[in-house]
């Protein structure tokens with residue numbers, strides 16, 4: 001059969017932070033060649049699938065030669081000759097081959113690289129765009145681009161505690177227009193920062209990383225930029241926040257410490273109350289990881305209080321893993337789950353996580369990682385999953401723009417058949 005895998009190969013390449021990552025090449029017997037590159041997070045959840053790193057003197061221990069070796073030897077030996085269109089069978093063969101709960105034997109970076117490259121090769125061989133191969137003929141919804149505009153926490157060296165502030169152009173009529181709204185606002189914010197003598201340098205995902213007087217000052221700058229760009233906050237554009245609260249929570253579940261801004265220690269209840277103040281003042285539509293991954297009770301309280309007003313997204317707490325998402329659904333911990341392919345390590349398991357959210361009436365928020373490559377798999381995947389919204393960084397970094405540009409291309413290709421809506 002034409003779609004049988006002839007060979008699998010891998011290389012160590014660099015990601016957007018200049019750290020090594022895995023790229024996998026898959027060749028089919030019909031001559032199709034495809035490759036995929038694996039992203040990498042900085043503010044990671046404890047239960048994420050393991051990214052195998054060499055730990056030797058190269059790249060300060062961050063090399064991925066072992067993961068590359070695992071692709072070229074163990075994984076290639078097992079998968080060569082299998083049918084690339086049988087994604088589930090291929091992914092579960094790798095899961096069994098690895099045999100651990102967190103893919104620590106072969107490395108989630110090795111496994112995911114193969115999983116994505118196989119999907120791309122199969123789509124190419126069948127002459128289908130990747131979004132249609134993975135999502136079917138009704139995959140026509142282009143996600144609302146939640147563009148990162150201001151960075152803090154572990155993604156920047158500034159005085160803002162919350163990791164990500166995103167612009168959400170839910171009032172735009174199309175993806176193309178939504179992207180214009182957020183890119184224009186990004187440039188306006190740059191002008192405002194310059195006027196105020198604040199830094200216009202950017203964080204890992206390309207959002208600005210100024211030293212603000214407080215976290216409130218950061219969101220107020222963004223709202224000012226929305227207005228100055230000629231848009232109505234809350235109507236055309238709203239704001240999404242990712243606290244990535246793990247990054248300011250020490251061992252005790254209640255012990256939050258907003259060190260970067262100097263705001264100091266807060267309990268879980270304090271943070272929940274602060275959110276309420278923000279929701280009354282600012283046009284916030286989505287809040288991700290408002291509390292740390294250990295704070296399941298706090299998360300449930302937060303959701304009970306604000307879940308009917310905003311989308312409450314769990315990232316580090318669920319790590320795209322159906323085991324934790326199921327628990328979250330049962331305990332009403334959130335009403336949405338962040339979806340990151342490399343947190344779980346295969347395309348199939350990521351689709352299973354999305355399906356679980358969908359069946360529970362939860363939303364799901366497709367996401368890049370802070371360490372990315374120019375690979376556009378995520379853009380097609382977001383359309384295939386019909387998720388409605390995605391975050392993939394700012395308007396000024398190539399590895400992020402690659403995804404936005406691919407989405408522009410998909411919308412154009414669908415010529416009038418595409419959909420764009422927040423809900």
Ligand SMILES: C=C(OP(=O)(O)O)C(=O)O
Pocket residue numbers: 040041042043044242244315338367368369370371
């Ligand atoms: C994208 C994120 O950052 P990272 O990739 O560092 O986990 C996030 O926390 O949502």
Ligand SMILES: [Mg+2]
Pocket residue numbers: 242244288289315316338
């Ligand atoms: Mg997050």
